[in-house]
Amino acid sequence: MRLPSLSLLSAAASVVFGFRLPAPGNPEYQSLALKDRALRARQSRVTDSTVEQQRAAAVKDAFTFAWNGYFTTCKGQDELEPVTNTCTNPRNNWGASAVDALSTALVMGSQPIVTDILDYIATIDYTTTATEVILFETTIRYMAGMLSGYDLLEGPLSNLTTNASAVDTLLAQSKSLADSLSFAFNTSSGIPSNHLYFTNQTNDGATTNGLADIGTLCLEWQHLSDLTGDPSYGDLAQKAETYLLNPLPESNEPFPGLVGTNVNISNGVFLDATGGWNGGDDSFYEYLIKMYVYDSSRYSNYSDRWIMAADSTIKYLTSNPASRPDLTFLASYVNTTFVNSSEHLTCFDGGNFLLGGSVLGRQDYIDFGLALVNGCHDLYNSTLTGIGPEIFSWNTTGVDSTNEAFYHANGFYITDPLYDLRPEVMESFYYAYRITGNTMYQDWAWNAFVAINATTRVGQGFSAISDVDAANGGSFDNVQESFLFAEVMKYSYLIHAPDSIFQVASNGTKNQFVFNTEAHPLKVFGPPV
Numbered sequence: 091m092r093l094p095s096l097s098l099l100s101a102a103a104s105v106v107f108g109f110r111l112p113a114p115g116n117p118e119y120q121s122l123a124l125k126d127r128a129l130r131a132r133q134s135r136v137t138d139s140t141v142e143q144q145r146a147a148a149v150k151d152a153f154t155f156a157w158n159g160y161f162t163t164c165k166g167q168d169e170l171e172p173v174t175n176t177c178t179n180p181r182n183n184w185g186a187s188a189v190d191a192l193s194t195a196l197v198m199g200s201q202p203i204v205t206d207i208l209d210y211i212a213t214i215d216y217t218t219t220a221t222e223v224i225l226f227e228t229t230i231r232y233m234a235g236m237l238s239g240y241d242l243l244e245g246p247l248s249n250l251t252t253n254a255s256a257v258d259t260l261l262a263q264s265k266s267l268a269d270s271l272s273f274a275f276n277t278s279s280g281i282p283s284n285h286l287y288f289t290n291q292t293n294d295g296a297t298t299n300g301l302a303d304i305g306t307l308c309l310e311w312q313h314l315s316d317l318t319g320d321p322s323y324g325d326l327a328q329k330a331e332t333y334l335l336n337p338l339p340e341s342n343e344p345f346p347g348l349v350g351t352n353v354n355i356s357n358g359v360f361l362d363a364t365g366g367w368n369g370g371d372d373s374f375y376e377y378l379i380k381m382y383v384y385d386s387s388r389y390s391n392y393s394d395r396w397i398m399a400a401d402s403t404i405k406y407l408t409s410n411p412a413s414r415p416d417l418t419f420l421a422s423y424v425n426t427t428f429v430n431s432s433e434h435l436t437c438f439d440g441g442n443f444l445l446g447g448s449v450l451g452r453q454d455y456i457d458f459g460l461a462l463v464n465g466c467h468d469l470y471n472s473t474l475t476g477i478g479p480e481i482f483s484w485n486t487t488g489v490d491s492t493n494e495a496f497y498h499a500n501g502f503y504i505t506d507p508l509y510d511l512r513p514e515v516m517e518s519f520y521y522a523y524r525i526t527g528n529t530m531y532q533d534w535a536w537n538a539f540v541a542i543n544a545t546t547r548v549g550q551g552f553s554a555i556s557d558v559d560a561a562n563g564g565s566f567d568n569v570q571e572s573f574l575f576a577e578v579m580k581y582s583y584l585i586h587a588p589d590s591i592f593q594v595a596s597n598g599t600k601n602q603f604v605f606n607t608e609a610h611p612l613k614v615f616g617p618p619v
C-alpha cells in the first residue's frame with residue numbers, strides 16, 4: 091500500500107489534536123492517532139543526526155568503492171565498464187569520470203581522492219583530440235567540474251589542498267578548454283555547432299542545434315569570464331542565448347515562455363513548436379532560473395522567461411493520469427497538442443520549480459514542485475527494483491492487457507525500462523528536503539540509494555541495467571556514466587550531510603552556490619537570492 095504524503099498525515103493529525111476530535115473510542119480516532127504517533131516517532135528518528143551521519147557515510151563508502159574501481163583500472167581514461175573491468179572513452183579520453191568526480195570528492199572531504207584528481211587534471215591536454223567533441227557535454231562535465239573545483243578550493247574547502255598551483259591549474263585548464271571549443275560559435279548567427287572536430291576546426295555540418303544544447307552553456311561560460319576577467323567567453327554563450335530569450339517566429343512559442351526544440355544555426359530561428367521539459371529541452375528551462383540565482387542583478391531577463399515558462403507549464407502541461415488523479419506528471423507538446431509521456435530525465439523539474447519558488451518567494455511554485463517530486467517518487471515506488479524507468483506513459487490509448495494492472499495501480503506504464511544511473515529523481519528529492527526541511531524526502535532518497543546500490547552494483551563499480559521492473563534489474567549494460575560520480579553520489583550524500591555554504595539554501599537563507607546541470611556547485615557572482 092502506498093502511504094499518504096507526510097503533509098496529508100500532518101493535516102489529519104491537526105484534525106485529531108485541533109478541530110474535529112472524534113471520540114477516543116471511535117475507530118477513526120484510533121487510526122489517526124496511530125498515524126500521528128508513527129509520524130512523530132519517525133521524525134525523531136530521522137532528525138537524529140547519527141542516522142544522517144550513517145547514511146552519509148554509507149554513500150561516501152559507495153563513492154569511494156566506485157572511485158577506486160575506476161582509478162585503479164582506468165586512470166586517464168573516461169569510464170570504467172564494470173562488468174568486463176575494461177575502459178572506454180566516449181568523452182575524448184580526457185578522463186571524464188575523474189573530472190566529474192572532483193566536486194563530489196570535495197564536498198565529501200575525501201582528501202586523498204581530491205589530491206589524485208588534481209594531480210591528474212594538470213596532465214590533461216585539452217587542445218587536441220582525434221574524436222568528435224560535443225560542446226554541451228564537454229561544458230557541463232569538464233568545464234563545470236573544474237570551475238566548481240576551483241570555487242570550492244578557493245573558498246569553503248580550501249583546507250583540502252595545500253597546493254596553490256594545483257588550484258590555479260583548474261582555472262588555467264578551464265580556459266584552455268574554452269579556447270579550444272570557442273570556434274564552435276563561429277557561425278553566421280553565433281548559435282554554436284554542437285559536434286566539433288578539433289583536428290580540422292570544423293563541425294559535423296549540422297544546420298540546426300537543439301534548445302538544451304544551446305541554452306546550457308551560459309552559466310559555465312559566463313562564470314569563466316567572471317573568474318578570468320575576460321568577457322569573451324560569456325559573450326559567446328550570451329549571444330547564442332539571445333535567440334532563445336527572444337524566440338522567433340511567434341508560432342514556435344506555442345504557449346507563452348514554452349518554445350520549440352530545433353534552431354536554425356544560420357539565423358537563430360526556431361524550426362518547430364515541439365517541446366516541454368523532456369531531454370533535449372530540459373536544461374534550457376533549468377538554466378533560466380539558475381542564471382538568476384548566479385547573478386540576480388544581471389539576469390532578470392532569464393528569470394522573466396522562466397516565470398513565463400513556469401506559469402504556462404502549470405496552466406497547460408499539468409497532467410493527472412486518469413487511473414491515479416492524485417499524481418502529477420508533465421505532458422509535452424507538438425504544437426498545441428499534448429503528449430502524455432515523460433522521462434526519468436524530466437524529473438529534475440520538481441527540483442527546478444522548488445528552486446524557483448524558493449528564490450522568488452513563490453509558494454505556488456514550491457507546491458507545484460512538490461507535486462512533481464511526488465509523481466517522480468511514484469516511478470521509484472512502483473517497480474520491482476525500487477528504481478524508476480527511462481521513459482513512461484499515461485496515454486490511455488496504449489493501455490493493453492500487458493500493462494493494464496500496472497497502469498491502474500501506479501498511474502503510468504513503462505515504455506523504456508532501462509536505468510542509466512541517472513540522478514534526476516534524487517536531485518529533486520534533494521531540493522525538496524533542502525527547501526521544506528521535511529525528512530520524508532531524506533527517507534525517499536535513502537530508499538532510492540539503497541535500491542540503486544543493491545541492483546546496479548557489479549564488479550568494481552555500478553552499471554546501467556536493462557529493466558527496472560525485472561528481478562535484479564534484468565541484465566547489466568556494462569556502462570557507468572561519469573554522472574554517477576558527479577550527480578547520483580553527490581545528491582545522495584548531500585541530502586544527509588551537515589548544512590554548509592555550498593548546499594542549496596534552506597528555507598529562509600540565501601544561495602551562495604548554484605549547481606550546474608551536472609551537479610557541480612558554482613559560486614554565485616551577484617547578490618545572493
Ligand SMILES: *[C@@H]1O[C@H](CO)[C@@H](O)[C@H](O)[C@H]1NC(C)=O
Binds near residue numbers: 249250
Ligand atoms: C575542511 O573544512 C571543512 C569545513 O570547515 C571541515 O568540515 C572539514 O573537516 C575540513 N577537512 C579537513 C580534512 O581538514
Ligand SMILES: *[C@@H]1O[C@H](CO)[C@@H](O)[C@H](O)[C@H]1NC(C)=O
Binds near residue numbers: 208212253256259
Ligand atoms: C602541485 O600540483 C601540481 C599540478 O598542478 C603538480 O604538478 C605538483 O607536483 C604539485 N605539488 C606538490 C608539492 O604536490
Ligand SMILES: *[C@@H]1O[C@H](CO)[C@@H](O)[C@H](O)[C@H]1NC(C)=O
Binds near residue numbers: 273
Ligand atoms: C571563423 O570562420 C571564418 C570562415 O567562416 C574564418 O575565416 C575565421 O578564421 C574563423 N574564426 C575563428 C576564430 O575560428
Ligand SMILES: *[C@@H]1O[C@H](CO)[C@@H](O)[C@H](O)[C@H]1NC(C)=O
Binds near residue numbers: 287
Ligand atoms: C574533419 O575531421 C573529421 C574527423 O576527423 C572528419 O570526419 C571530417 O570529414 C573532416 N572535415 C573536413 C571538412 O575536412
Ligand SMILES: *[C@@H]1O[C@H](CO)[C@@H](O)[C@H](O)[C@H]1NC(C)=O
Binds near residue numbers: 328332335336391
Ligand atoms: C535583456 O533585457 C534588456 C532590456 O529589456 C535588453 O536590452 C537585453 O537585450 C536583454 N538581453 C537578452 C540576452 O535578451
Ligand SMILES: *[C@@H]1O[C@H](CO)[C@@H](O)[C@H](O)[C@H]1NC(C)=O
Binds near residue numbers: 354355357361
Ligand atoms: C536556415 O536559415 C537560412 C537563412 O539564414 C535559410 O537559407 C535556410 O533555409 C534555413 N533552414 C531551414 C531548415 O529553414
Ligand SMILES: *[C@@H]1O[C@H](CO)[C@@H](O)[C@H](O)[C@H]1NC(C)=O
Binds near residue numbers: 341363424425
Ligand atoms: C505545427 O504547426 C505548423 C503551422 O502552424 C504546421 O506547419 C506544422 O505541420 C505543425 N506540426 C505538426 C507536427 O503538426
Ligand SMILES: *[C@@H]1O[C@H](CO)[C@@H](O)[C@H](O)[C@H]1NC(C)=O
Binds near residue numbers: 429430431485488
Ligand atoms: C496517445 O497515443 C496515440 C497513439 O497511440 C497518439 O495518437 C495520441 O496523440 C496520444 N495522445 C496523448 C495525449 O499522448
Ligand SMILES: *[C@@H]1O[C@H](CO)[C@@H](O)[C@H](O)[C@H]1NC(C)=O
Binds near residue numbers: 470473474
Ligand atoms: C514504497 O514506499 C513505501 C513508503 O515510503 C515503502 O515502505 C516501500 O518500501 C516502497 N516500495 C518500493 C518498491 O520502493
Ligand SMILES: *[C@@H]1O[C@H](CO)[C@@H](O)[C@H](O)[C@H]1NC(C)=O
Binds near residue numbers: 411412
Ligand atoms: C492525457 O492526459 C490528460 C490528463 O492531463 C487526460 O485528460 C487525457 O485523457 C489523456 N489522454 C490520453 C489519450 O491518454
Ligand SMILES: *[C@@H]1O[C@H](CO)[C@@H](O)[C@H](O)[C@H]1NC(C)=O
Binds near residue numbers: 526
Ligand atoms: C518557509 O518558512 C516560512 C517562514 O518560516 C514558512 O511560512 C513557510 O511555510 C516555509 N516554507 C516551506 C516550504 O517550508
Ligand SMILES: *[C@@H]1O[C@H](CO)[C@@H](O)[C@H](O)[C@H]1NC(C)=O
Binds near residue numbers: 148149539544547
Ligand atoms: C551497498 O552494497 C554493498 C555490497 O553489497 C554493501 O556492502 C553495502 O552495505 C551497501 N550499502 C547500502 C547503503 O545499502
